[in-house]
Amino acid sequence: MTQPQAESRLTNLRVQLQEHAHRYYVLDDPLISDAEYDRLFRELLEIEERFPALMTADSPSQRVGGEPLAAFTEAVHVVPMLSLDNIFAAEELEGFEERIRRRLNSSEQLTWTAEPKMDGLAVELIYEHGLFVEGSTRGNGLVGENITANLRTVRNIPLRLLASDKNLPARLAVRGEVFLPRRDFAALNQQRAEQGEPLFANPRNAAAGSLRQLDPKATAARPLSFFVYGVADAVPCQTMAELFPWLQQLGLPVNPLIKFCRSLAEAEEHYRHLQQLRHELDYEIDGMVIKVASFALQERIGSTTRAPRWAVAWKFPALEAEAVMSGVEYQVGRTGAITPVAVLEPVSIGGAVVRRAALHNQDEIQRKGLRIGDTVLVRRAGDVIPEVVRPLIEHRSGNELAIVFPTDCPACGSALYKPDSEAVTRCCNPRCSAQQLQRIIWFAGKAGLDIEGLGPKNVEKLVAAKLLQDIPDIFCLNQAQLAQLDGWGDKSAERLLAAVKKAKQTTLARLLAALGIRHVGETTAELLANHFGDLAALMRTTTEKLLTVDGIGGQTAAALVEYFANNGNRELIARLIELGLSIPAAERKPLHGGPLHGMIFLFTGTLSNLSRTEAAERVQQLGGEAASGISKKVTHLVAGEKAGSKLKKAAEIGIVILNEQQFLRLIG
Ligand code: IVH
Numbered sequence: 001m002t003q004p005q006a007e008s009r010l011t012n013l014r015v016q017l018q019e020h021a022h023r024y025y026v027l028d029d030p031l032i033s034d035a036e037y038d039r040l041f042r043e044l045l046e047i048e049e050r051f052p053a054l055m056t057a058d059s060p061s062q063r064v065g066g067e068p069l070a071a072f073t074e075a076v077h078v079v080p081m082l083s084l085d086n087i088f089a090a091e092e093l094e095g096f097e098e099r100i101r102r103r104l105n106s107s108e109q110l111t112w113t114a115e116p117k118m119d120g121l122a123v124e125l126i127y128e129h130g131l132f133v134e135g136s137t138r139g140n141g142l143v144g145e146n147i148t149a150n151l152r153t154v155r156n157i158p159l160r161l162l163a164s165d166k167n168l169p170a171r172l173a174v175r176g177e178v179f180l181p182r183r184d185f186a187a188l189n190q191q192r193a194e195q196g197e198p199l200f201a202n203p204r205n206a207a208a209g210s211l212r213q214l215d216p217k218a219t220a221a222r223p224l225s226f227f228v229y230g231v232a233d234a235v236p237c238q239t240m241a242e243l244f245p246w247l248q249q250l251g252l253p254v255n256p257l258i259k260f261c262r263s264l265a266e267a268e269e270h271y272r273h274l275q276q277l278r279h280e281l282d283y284e285i286d287g288m289v290i291k292v293a294s295f296a297l298q299e300r301i302g303s304t305t306r307a308p309r310w311a312v313a314w315k316f317p318a319l320e321a322e323a324v325m326s327g328v329e330y331q332v333g334r335t336g337a338i339t340p341v342a343v344l345e346p347v348s349i350g351g352a353v354v355r356r357a358a359l360h361n362q363d364e365i366q367r368k369g370l371r372i373g374d375t376v377l378v379r380r381a382g383d384v385i386p387e388v389v390r391p392l393i394e395h396r397s398g399n400e401l402a403i404v405f406p407t408d409c410p411a412c413g414s415a416l417y418k419p420d421s422e423a424v425t426r427c428c429n430p431r432c433s434a435q436q437l438q439r440i441i442w443f444a445g446k447a448g449l450d451i452e453g454l455g456p457k458n459v460e461k462l463v464a465a466k467l468l469q470d471i472p473d474i475f476c477l478n479q480a481q482l483a484q485l486d487g488w489g490d491k492s493a494e495r496l497l498a499a500v501k502k503a504k505q506t507t508l509a510r511l512l513a514a515l516g517i518r519h520v521g522e523t524t525a526e527l528l529a530n531h532f533g534d535l536a537a538l539m540r541t542t543t544e545k546l547l548t549v550d551g552i553g554g555q556t557a558a559a560l561v562e563y564f565a566n567n568g569n570r571e572l573i574a575r576l577i578e579l580g581l582s583i584p585a586a587e588r589k590p591l592h593g594g595p596l597h598g599m600i601f602l603f604t605g606t607l608s609n610l611s612r613t614e615a616a617e618r619v620q621q622l623g624g625e626a627a628s629g630i631s632k633k634v635t636h637l638v639a640g641e642k643a644g645s646k647l648k649k650a651a652e653i654g655i656v657i658l659n660e661q662q663f664l665r666l667i668g
Pocket of ligand 1: 082083084115116117118119120121122138176177229230289308311313
């Protein structure tokens with residue numbers, strides 16, 4: 001490839017990747033598969049590596065994160081980044097409007113925007129002629145930290161605005177909030193707990209911590225996201241109602257829950273709506289921001305040095321409360337992990353009564369310096385389990401007791417074990433009754449085979465009645481025994497048996513998720529099922545092979561190999577199959593429109609890294625086809641060691657010929 005060829009291919013790839021990233025991260029409407037995106041991305045990286053002179057600031061490769069910084073430099077905000085005044089009740093809206101009217105000295109109709117108040121970190125992004133050139137934190141409002149390299153790694157921040165728009169100002173400073181989705185926050189904290197690192201108190205702290213990493217690669221590894229909520233330069237719009245669609249057209253992500261309102265009553269309605277929706281959202285919001293829509297009026301109303309007078313933050317009721325921690329319980333999970341749970345004197349937080357709160361693990365208890373009898377701060381964030389944030393030392397009487405972590409399993413009495421490298425203490429007895437109970441609950445639950453009528457309560461009941469001792473017993477339940485249970489009858493027994501029967505027809509992905517293997521959740525199970533196709537192949541596999549699967553890391557690979565090496569686990573699986581659990585054979589989904597779509601491969605000679613069957617399967621998985629003999633339809637011939645007549649024939653009819661290494665690179 002010559003430099004001019006590389007240059008034109010790079011331009012083409014960057015446009016394509018930008019377009020696809022925008023569709024994926026901003027519009028949530030991808031056109032191509034992840035694998036195809038990855039293939040384009042890898043091609044970009046390869047060319048840039050060969051021609052470093054052709055690297056540009058807006059290349060999607062910049063999102064991977066460059067070299068670590070020694071320190072952050074200062075970034076001056078040309079227009080100060082102000083804060084917001086807060087209100088806490090609808091009655092305060094009147095005063096807000098009243099103050100505005102007094103300043104305007106008029107009774108003209110006002111219109112508003114009502115916007116979710118994102119609980120993340122405020123940032124400013126500066127675009128020059130559409131190119132992202134600088135990004136910073138709010139800092140003290142006048143001077144923040146230059147975190148450009150880190151902000152480049154936030155997937156939905158456009159590195160170049162999508163516009164040949166004549167109205168695009170030469171310089172455009174936009175402002176918004178960077179946040180960490182709640183799901184990713186939970187996963188991040190779980191990972192930190194397992195590695196013995198201190199936990200982030202909430203998604204906001206996690207986002208702030210992630211953005212202020214000196215190593216942009218560390219930021220890139222966190223799935224941060226961004227929503228724009230304002231501008232700090234002149235724009236070709238008269239009101240916020242015009243601004244948001246304009247920003248969206250430029251490729252900037254705008255929160256879809258922003259509402260344009262003709263009255264404050266309408267804004268109030270939206271507040272109630274957001275308050276209800278709040279716990280279902282994948283990100284935290286802590287209120288709603290109301291802004292006067294017209295820029296001309298905003299200007300006339302003005303700001304104090306601290307906050308604009310034309311906007312207000314209407315906060316949601318606090319999700320934190322004080323409670324007395326009267327004790328600590330230790331729960332045994334399905335993997336044997338011992339989780340300490342705080343027992344609280346009941347307290348109402350955000351409309352729900354909280355009696356228990358997470359303490360995570362021994363290290364966290366120590367780090368927070370908690371004692372039994374402490375008055376503690378409890379936080380309930382959305383649908384996440386409430387957690388103890390910290391003790392309120394000022395309430396201590398001196399009678400508080402140290403928390404002594406047990407040395408033996410509270411359920412089976414066997415000695416607990418805590419590897420030095422992990423924060424988790426475990427019961428290692430596979431026959432531990434508490435673990436078995438949790439494993440059955442998991443297996444039958446939503447993330448597992450999802451057996452209707454076999455929720456945690458009923459599993460506990462059946463275990464107590466000795467009808468269930470281990471997972472396979474689910475498939476041995478019978479009508480007579482069930483119908484005799486307290487509160488059960490023929491009907492409920494029949495219903496459960498029908499659900500159990502239905503659950504026997506399952507898929508490999510579901511079974512894998514149901515087994516409760518460490519680090520194997522629904523997504524990983526799906527990935528494994530797609531890659532391996534059948535259980536036997538997965539059970540035979542090695543750590544090395546697992547590591548070649550996109551999305552499988554070292555911990556997961558080790559956990560899988562360990563799980564399948566265990567005789568008890570192998571027996572469990574064999575027993576399930578014996579009892580009629582059935583998985584359709586070829587579950588592997590060919591990827592329609594995958595990267596090899598339209599290509600037909602023929603293999604000849606001996607391949608050294610994989611068998612011909614495996615190679616053909618991989619091709620099918622990526623959307624291509626495998627041929628059995630040579631014909632004009634074949635597009636690619638992969639020639640292994642000692643390839644013979646087919647290779648000669650292929651060369652004659654002009655088929656693309658690849659050696660094994662080239663083929664492996666093609667399939668990633
Ligand atoms: S407007 C001049 N809009 O709330 C107006 N702020 O408590 C200043 N925030 O520092 C900001 N969502 O980090 C605005 N839709 C939204 C917001 C929002 C979250 C944050 C922002 C600001 C803080 C003030």
